[in-house]
Amino acid sequence: MHTTQELQATLSILNPWWEDKNYRFNLKPRSSYETLIQSQNKNIDIFIGARRVGKTSIMQNIINRLLSSRVNKRQIIYFSADARISQSLAPEDIVTYVKTTFSLKQTDKIYLFLDEVQDMPDWQRSVKYLYDNSNIKIYITGSSSLILRPQTSKLTGRFILHEVLGLSFTEYLEFTSQKLFKNHTKNILLVSSYLQSGGYPEYVLGKDRQIITSIIDSTLYRDLISKYGIRNPAFLKDLLDYLADKVTSPVSNSNIAKDLGVNDDTAKFYLKYLQDVYLIYPVYRKGKSNKISKSSVPKYYFNDTGVLNQRSLSPKIGLLAENAVYLHLRRKSFSKEYPGIFYNEINGTEVDFDNRSGDLTEVKFRDNIIKTDLEKYQLLNQRINFVIKDHSEIFSDLLPMHTKITLDQYLTS
Numbered sequence: 001m002h003t004t005q006e007l008q009a010t011l012s013i014l015n016p017w018w019e020d021k022n023y024r025f026n027l028k029p030r031s032s033y034e035t036l037i038q039s040q041n042k043n044i045d046i047f048i049g050a051r052r053v054g055k056t057s058i059m060q061n062i063i064n065r066l067l068s069s070r071v072n073k074r075q076i077i078y079f080s081a082d083a084r085i086s087q088s089l090a091p092e093d094i095v096t097y098v099k100t101t102f103s104l105k106q107t108d109k110i111y112l113f114l115d116e117v118q119d120m121p122d123w124q125r126s127v128k129y130l131y132d133n134s135n136i137k138i139y140i141t142g143s144s145s146l147i148l149r150p151q152t153s154k155l156t157g158r159f160i161l162h163e164v165l166g167l168s169f170t171e172y173l174e175f176t177s178q179k180l181f182k183n184h185t186k187n188i189l190l191v192s193s194y195l196q197s198g199g200y201p202e203y204v205l206g207k208d209r210q211i212i213t214s215i216i217d218s219t220l221y222r223d224l225i226s227k228y229g230i231r232n233p234a235f236l237k238d239l240l241d242y243l244a245d246k247v248t249s250p251v252s253n254s255n256i257a258k259d260l261g262v263n264d265d266t267a268k269f270y271l272k273y274l275q276d277v278y279l280i281y282p283v284y285r286k287g288k289s290n291k292i293s294k295s296s297v298p299k300y301y302f303n304d305t306g307v308l309n310q311r312s313l314s315p316k317i318g319l320l321a322e323n324a325v326y327l328h329l330r331r332k333s334f335s336k337e338y339p340g341i342f343y344n345e346i347n348g349t350e351v352d353f354d355n356r357s358g359d360l361t362e363v364k365f366r367d368n369i370i371k372t373d374l375e376k377y378q379l380l381n382q383r384i385n386f387v388i389k390d391h392s393e394i395f396s397d398l399l400p401m402h403t404k405i406t407l408d409q410y411l412t413s
């Protein structure tokens with residue numbers, strides 16, 4: 001159990017603006033989430049995504065906005081479940097303590113920020129109680145998909161889910177103080193740099209390879225091994241490396257089991273573990289009625305091209321580009337149920353991405369495209385959006401009916 005002194009000391013450290021009226025977080029804004037930061041909705045905002053991808057920074061941007069408004073600074077409460085006392089603390093305990101300590105009225109609106117809430121026991125019951133019985137706006141972050149399971153059923157109708165991915169290409173340019181050139185050749189270099197570095201803000205700003213290693217280690221060992229009691233932690237990294245070299249290709253559980261020397265159930269469970277912490281995403285072949293084909297073998301894309309670039313034995317720029325296109329589609333189409341991104345096979349021709357609306361996207365980010373690479377698409381009646389490296393004449397000659405867009409233009413659309 002925590003003491004009142006421990007709670008006071010922890011909250012004082014986490015909420016420096018209570019005493020320093022000029023305090024502001026020194027951070028770069030995320031333009032992709034600017035509308036959200038300005039939002040005034042009543043619902044609980046839940047931010048999900050991998051560790052260190054930028055969820056806390058979005059919270060801090062919202063706090064900065066509140067600190068610059070007329071809100072009483074002591075009505076803004078931030079708590080991280082990484083704090084040692086979090087295991088014996090409920091969110092309502094924090095709110096009660098703050099209201100009592102600062103003599104706040106029951107009607108005073110509280111802005112409560114709970115970071116990495118999955119580490120707080122029974123958090124959902126307490127959050128529901130606060131939401132139903134207080135004048136409060138609640139923001140939550142979580143780095144495990146467990147946050148969306150039975151726990152949140154108690155919050156049905158009360159929350160809006162927001163997925164936070166790494167920096168988009170536009171945000172990457174903003175973070176690195178760069179702009180697109182009129183010269184397309186220079187833009188290819190910019191987008192190639194983005195593909196190789198990925199979108200983890202720490203890495204983009206620091207460019208230290210150990211940052212990516214640290215992110216992976218903390219995710220695997222802190223969020224998975226400690227929570228699930230995994231017996232073979234080395235296999236998690238082996239599996240991640242294996243998928244990095246199979247990215248963009250369908251991979252079955254049985255193939256993984258055979259190639260890595262484990263049984264099918266082990267492959268199945270460890271794949272789920274990596275998905276639970278948002279390191280990988282499965283994409284299935286589209287079946288009838290916009291549903292997953294029952295016979296579908298999934299492809300696995302990474303949450304970040306920088307991670308993919310480091311984990312692959314022979315990273316190819318074209319594969320990084322396809323992964324980046326997937327993440328771009330995910331940003332644009334995310335919903336709390338399912339993002340609705342598939343791959344598809346039409347008349348024997350595989351197309352990289354399809355969605356519920358039937359919009360087809362094929363990635364051809366490479367040099368030396370030849371006639372035989374494109375002839376199969378001439379047989380398709382559906383229009384395809386080709387994401388390409390540059391406007392080669394071969395695309396116009398062979399595929400005049402299809403849309404062509406360069407990757408730098410696509411990722412900023």
